[in-house]
Amino acid sequence: MRNRKKWRKIPVQITPIKDEIFSRYKGLIETDILSDKIVAIIGLGSGGSYIALELGICGVGKIICIDHDRLEVGNVSRHVAGLSHVGRYKAHIMADLILDRNPNAKVYPLVMEVNFDNKPTVRKSIKKADVVFICTDNRESRLILNRLCVEENKPFIMAAAFSRAYGGQIHVFNGTGISPCYQCFLSYLPEEANDVEISSPEQAQEIAYSDREVPVEPGLLNDIKPISQMVVKIGGQILLKDKETTLRSLDKDLIAPWYIWLNRREKGTPYEKLEPLKYYVDGMHILRWYGIDLKRNEACPVCGDFEKYALNNHEPISDNKKDSQSNEPTSRK
Ligand SMILES: [Zn+2]
Structure with a gap:
């Protein structure tokens, strides 16, 4: 009698996870079309963590996750990871979260800051990747990563939110001799490059090079997600460039080296006086992507x-x- 109470038959269904996980993609892209691709995501904050997870969910085979920070309570409202991960390194958290959605992926977490001293290690990761996603929040690391990608002729996508995330911008570098690099962008549009979201006290400290105090004014996750989603879309197109897919038509749409997105008509910005969105289809308005042509600076x-x-x-x-x-x-x- 005791044994009967202890052991009970329950129905078990064995599901072939690999086929089933990507079954809803059928018809759009072949289920394992991205399994031979390698990406590197550098900076795993509110933007980078979302991009890394989405790329994993899309079925990218190998994902290198680089960040030197641990998750803090203050990050949780803007990160894909919740309170149960506080105190852990963001690189390790992302490995767990990606594998939870795509157990076939191989994730390589690297707890490392991008700076001049560890350039050789960062270069190794960049060399391996098909596309590099630059999501760090300081200019020093962006300049280092820009130079490394140009030297290795590696496509990169760099995303940044404007102050208080009233909008954001994306740079796409498609290869040496084709598109402008981040340094070209800085020389053409220094003001746009300086309009950055200040989301941490460390970042405020770094930017406050004058006596003027720089306030920490992070934007809402809701305002950052459209930028991250676009990054994944552009990155996906680059990764799929030698593959047969019905997403091919996007190749003609996503050709710009620089994209701008506006969440609102922010006071004190050049976009303050834009016509309200209402029912307009012409002209520049908020909540739409704008691709902007920018030529490479020959010098x-x-x-x-x-x-x-x-x-x-x-x-x-x-x-x-x-x-x-x-x-x-x-x-x-
Ligand atoms: Zn350049």
Whole structure:
């Protein structure tokens, strides 16, 4: 009698997880079409964590997750991870969350800050990746990653929210000689490059180089997600470029090197006076993507032929001048 109470028959269904997980993608993309692709996501905050998880869910085979921070309570309202992960490294959290959605993926968490000293290690990850997603929140790391990607001729997508996430921008680098790099963008549009979301005290500290105090003013996750979603869409197109898919038509749409998104007509910005969205289909309005053409700067010290350009313009350049033109930060020793 005792045994009968202890042991009970329950129905068990064995599901072939690999086929079943991606069954809803059939017709759009082949279920394992991205399984041979490798991505690197650098910076796993509110944007990067979402991008990493989405790429995992899409079926990307190998995902390198790089971040040096641990998840804090204050991050939870804007991160894909919840309170149960507080105190853990974001890189390790993302490995668990991705594998929970796609157990076939291989995730490589790297607890590491991107700075001048560990460039060789970061370069190794960039070399392996098909596309690099740059989601760090400081200019030093962006400049280092930009240079490494240009040197390795590696496509990258760089996403950033504007202050208080009233909007955001995305840079797409498709390869040397084709698209402008981040350094080109900085030389053309320094104001846009400076309009960044301040989401942490460390970041505020870094930006407050004058006496003026910089307030921490993070945006809402709701305002950051449209930017992250677009990044995944553009990244997916680059990853699928040599594959047969019905998503091919997007190749003609997503050609811009620079995209802008506006969440609202923020006071004190150039977008304050835009016509309200209402029913308009023409003109510039909020809550729509705008692709903007930006040519590569031939004289860019990172992606251009700086030396040739300078010689053609009869400007002799010394090594010192070359160095001063390069915005790459030097080692902090
Ligand atoms: Zn450039």
